[in-house]
Amino acid sequence: MSDYNFxxxxxxxxxxxxxxxxxxxxxPGYQVPFASREMPMPYGWGTGGVQVSAATLTPEDxxxxxxxxxDDTTNAVSIRKFFERTAGVATTEMTQDAxxxxxxxxxxxxxxxxDQILVYQVPIPEPxxxxxxxxxxxxxxxxxxxxxxxxxxxxxxxxxxGAISTAYAYPVRVAERYVMDPSPIPKxxxxxxxxxxxQLFGAGREQRIYAVPPYTRVVSLxxxxxxxxxxxxxxxxxxxxxxxxxxxxxxxxxxxTRMFVCSDTDYCRSRREAAA
Amino acid sequence: xxxxxxxxxxxIENAHAWLAEERRGDTSVAELSLSQIREQLSxxxxxxxxxxxxxxxxxxxxxxxxxxxxxxxxxxxIRAYRTTLPRFGASRAVDTGAMACDRRISATFKDAPGGQVxxxxxxxTHRLLDFxxxxxxxxxxxxxxxxxxxxxxxxxxxxxxxxLIQSEPESEVAPRDLTREPLEFxxxxxxxxxxxxxxxxxxxxxxxYSTQRGYARxxxxxxxxxxxxxxxxxxxxxxxxxxEIGEVExxxxxxxxxxxxxxxxxxxxxxxxxxxFGQSERKAISMALVDRAxxxxxxGEDNLGAPAQDEEFVLSHCDNIQATGFLEHIxxxxxxxxxxxxxxxxxxxxxxEERIAHREAAE
Numbered sequence: 001m002s003d004y005n006f007x008x009x010x011x012x013x014x015x016x017x018x019x020x021x022x023x024x025x026x027x028p029g030y031q032v033p034f035a036s037r038e039m040p041m042p043y044g045w046g047t048g049g050v051q052v053s054a055a056t057l058t059p060e061d062x063x064x065x066x067x068x069x070x071d072d073t074t075n076a077v078s079i080r081k082f083f084e085r086t087a088g089v090a091t092t093e094m095t096q097d098a099x100x101x102x103x104x105x106x107x108x109x110x111x112x113x114x115d116q117i118l119v120y121q122v123p124i125p126e127p128x129x130x131x132x133x134x135x136x137x138x139x140x141x142x143x144x145x146x147x148x149x150x151x152x153x154x155x156x157x158x159x160x161x162g163a164i165s166t167a168y169a170y171p172v173r174v175a176e177r178y179v180m181d182p183s184p185i186p187k188x189x190x191x192x193x194x195x196x197x198x199q200l201f202g203a204g205r206e207q208r209i210y211a212v213p214p215y216t217r218v219v220s221l222x223x224x225x226x227x228x229x230x231x232x233x234x235x236x237x238x239x240x241x242x243x244x245x246x247x248x249x250x251x252x253x254x255x256x257t258r259m260f261v262c263s264d265t266d267y268c269r270s271r272r273e274a275a276a
Numbered sequence: 277x278x279x280x281x282x283x284x285x286x287x288i289e290n291a292h293a294w295l296a297e298e299r300r301g302d303t304s305v306a307e308l309s310l311s312q313i314r315e316q317l318s319x320x321x322x323x324x325x326x327x328x329x330x331x332x333x334x335x336x337x338x339x340x341x342x343x344x345x346x347x348x349x350x351x352x353x354i355r356a357y358r359t360t361l362p363r364f365g366a367s368r369a370v371d372t373g374a375m376a377c378d379r380r381i382s383a384t385f386k387d388a389p390g391g392q393v394x395x396x397x398x399x400x401t402h403r404l405l406d407f408x409x410x411x412x413x414x415x416x417x418x419x420x421x422x423x424x425x426x427x428x429x430x431x432x433x434x435x436x437x438x439x440l441i442q443s444e445p446e447s448e449v450a451p452r453d454l455t456r457e458p459l460e461f462x463x464x465x466x467x468x469x470x471x472x473x474x475x476x477x478x479x480x481x482x483x484x485y486s487t488q489r490g491y492a493r494x495x496x497x498x499x500x501x502x503x504x505x506x507x508x509x510x511x512x513x514x515x516x517x518x519x520e521i522g523e524v525e526x527x528x529x530x531x532x533x534x535x536x537x538x539x540x541x542x543x544x545x546x547x548x549x550x551x552x553f554g555q556s557e558r559k560a561i562s563m564a565l566v567d568r569a570x571x572x573x574x575x576g577e578d579n580l581g582a583p584a585q586d587e588e589f590v591l592s593h594c595d596n597i598q599a600t601g602f603l604e605h606i607x608x609x610x611x612x613x614x615x616x617x618x619x620x621x622x623x624x625x626x627x628x629e630e631r632i633a634h635r636e637a638a639e
Contacts, residue, residue, distance in 0.1 A: 004360070010360070010362070033458035033460060034458055035455075035456050035457050035458050036458065037359045038352075038355040038356045038358070038359040038597065039356065039359075040356045042352065042597075042600070042601035042604065042605065043597065043598050043600075043601025043602055043605070044601040044602040044603075044604065044605025044606075044608075045601065045605060045608065047601075067608075067609060068609045068610075068611050068612045069612060072284050073284060073609050074284040074287065074288060074609075075608055075609070076284075077284040077285045077288060078288060081285070105610070105612045105613060106612055123602070123605070134588055135461060135588060135592070136461050136462070136588060161624050162624070162627055163620075163623065163624065163627070165620060165624065167613070167616035167617050167619065167620040168612070168613040168616045168617070169613075184610075184612075184613050185612070186612055186613065186615065186616040187616065188616070205598045205601060205602055207458040207459065231616070231619055231620075231623075232619070233615065233619055246612070246615075247615070248611050248612070248615060249615055249618065263611070263612055263615075
């Protein structure tokens with residue numbers, strides 16, 4: 001398409017975003033303010049991730065887009081189509097074939113490699129936001145490593161419910177410095193964040209980019225006597241039999257019969273193909 | 277047997293086709309032209325230009341047509357287009373004192389040089405449905421008079437001559453650009469005004485209204501409200517001087533606010549300011565009230581804890597494109613988060629039931 005630049009954004013804007021990405025990689029977990037652009041899709045639909053992907057993609061890249069772990073959810077389809085149209089890059093549904101993977105709410109089950117970049121869409125980048133609504137305050141708290149409030153919150157959960165009642169967007173500490181929101185991935189995915197691939201996080205509406213470089217220490221916050229636990233439905237996938245993958249629960253009939261299937265559609269498909 | 281939902285792509289295409297059909301409506305009814313929208317729905321066009329931050333009535337009309345009259349959607353279309361345009365530079369500050377006023381009123385002086393000019397206002401219309409409009413017909417021409425040639429001075433200048441109103445020192449510092457830099461706090465006044473100028477009319481109105489009802493009341497008088505066209509001039513580096521590059525219609529509101537003085541300022545009148553593209557006076561007045569409320573710190577007033585005094589609250593939530601996007605995104609799939617919540621609630625319930633059973637057994 002000739003009306004727009006490669007991957008939609010103009011080169012100046014991409015340069016500005018790349019500077020923010022590099023700064024983010026240099027200071028793991030730190031939220032870098034960037035001049036987010038209005039994209040041709042609404043805020044909340046992944047504009048941060050789309051801008052990061054646009055600044056990251058080269059014509060040789062092969063892109064995979066997932067939402068809730070699946071390649072065929074409507075918004076994943078829409079974003080994949082956007083880049084097919086504006087960047088003309090090759091796309092794939094196979095995790096291992098992709099060089100850039102844009103995701104919403106999941107980390108793929110297959111282990112990622114050093115040749116891959118995982119781009120997360122982030123709604124609220126500030127892990128302290130629901131404890132302190134003011135940005136001016138939370139930035140101060142980060143600079144002073146004043147994370148006591150977060151531990152008090154987790155402690156209150158335990159004293160009230162007997163367990164930490166955060167099931168997704170479970171806060172992590174990156175490289176022993178910044179407390180970071182991993183985006184609304186289920187806490188099942190948290191341990192995967194120590195990986196070989198580059199992880200980039202884009203929050204368009206909130207105008208923030210942050211990053212986790214390869215092989216960086218990412219620790220889910222917990223207590224010695226209440227250690228972090230990556231949980232999932234206590235079932236195996238009803239389609240591929242996997243016992244190690246995160247599952248979606250599907251209601252099958254009026255009687256409320258449930259079925260559990262892999263949320264990562266590529267993982268499930270490849271396992272079934274291998275078995276066939 | 278469960279089959280994973282496929283065919284998202286076809287569903288999206290079909291939805292778009294249906295949307296296009298719905299937009300057109302009954303094809304036996306003549307289609308709206310852009311010039312009809314531009315000329316006959318001009319206040320909608322003005323709002324789209326103001327909150328879209330792009331002065332182009334034809335594109336705004338196109339956006340309104342494409343958005344089926346949903347103005348926030350139209351504003352979004354304009355914003356998404358605007359952000360792709362290159363930025364050549366900044367114009368000189370427009371001189372609203374030289375405005376060719378269609379409307380100019382003051383609530384603080386019965387008369388002043390330039391006079392009170394009602395202009396095309398709804399103010400004194402009786403809100404009775406005009407059923408004649410249901411039938412098409414020609415409108416009789418309005419009476420006309422030769423326009424004033426001389427400039428219309430600002431009302432606040434007369435107060436300034438006596439030193440009764442706080443002066444606004446001129447600044448040569450180029451204001452930051454909200455569309456090119458991330459919004460960070462504290463924001464200076466220029467940035468606040470930029471943000472309010474493109475902020476949602478309803479939100480800014482609600483904030484302004486809250487100050488009138490006592491949440492950081494600031495006793496505003498409309499010192500002046502003027503609507504008209506001003507020329508836009510730009511310095512061209514190659515030429516070494518400024519040339520006129522066009523004309524825009526603006527609404528400007530200056531409020532005169534009662535002020536008893538503070539620890540750092542003597543008793544005097546203070547100002548709130550609103551400036552909006554097109555004829556958008558509700559927005560301009562609201563903006564001026566909110567601007568004044570946000571100036572509490574600079575004027576040494578107390579923070580009363582009112583929402584309209586809270587810069588971070590107002591500026592972070594006044595943009596309707598951000599707000600509508602985030603609000604509406606909750607209709608996107610959230611199965612994964614929801615699944616993790618399901619697991620958690622089941623676990624907590626199981627444990628709670630065990631505790632109750634344990635207690636009952638003990639009793």
